[in-house]
Amino acid sequence: MAGTARAAGAAIPVAFGGTRLVLGLAMVARPRLLGGLLGADPAATAATGWSTRMLGTRELALGIGTLLLRSEPRQLRRFLAIQAGCDAGDAVFLTAAVRQGRVARGRGLLLALCSAAGAAGDVLAVRRRPPAD
Numbered sequence: 292m293a294g295t296a297r298a299a300g301a302a303i304p305v306a307f308g309g310t311r312l313v314l315g316l317a318m319v320a321r322p323r324l325l326g327g328l329l330g331a332d333p334a335a336t337a338a339t340g341w342s343t344r345m346l347g348t349r350e351l352a353l354g355i356g357t358l359l360l361r362s363e364p365r366q367l368r369r370f371l372a373i374q375a376g377c378d379a380g381d382a383v384f385l386t387a388a389v390r391q392g393r394v395a396r397g398r399g400l401l402l403a404l405c406s407a408a409g410a411a412g413d414v415l416a417v418r419r420r421p422p423a424d
Contacts, residue, residue: 318347330395
């Protein structure tokens with residue numbers, strides 16, 4: 292049973308890191324896709340593709356860092372705590388964009404909820420991983 296729990300714990304950073312890599316690559320390769328998913332104005336989405344690419348590089352860096360640190364529990368915990376802050380910030384600012392009418396309400400709130408869930412997952416992973424290193 293302990294081996295199963297350990298294997299599941301080891302899979303968490305791989306899943307988190309892999310997800311961030313996929314999201315980051317999509318943002319860098321297809322920056323208009325994010326704006327479309329949010330229901331943002333197409334002209335605004337086209338004009339801000341550069342900022343979506345910047346966000347994509349952040350996601351790539353977080354994903355790579357997570358994967359590189361997966362065998363260093365103490366460092367990984369710190370890194371996941373940083374990711375929780377990034378994800379919480381995303382949730383706050385997406386919610387603000389919905390309130391300001393900059394993105395479609397349903398889509399924006401759904402992505403804000405995903406960001407909040409990501410932050411919660413990061414926090415749970417930090418609390419779950421053993422501090423030994």
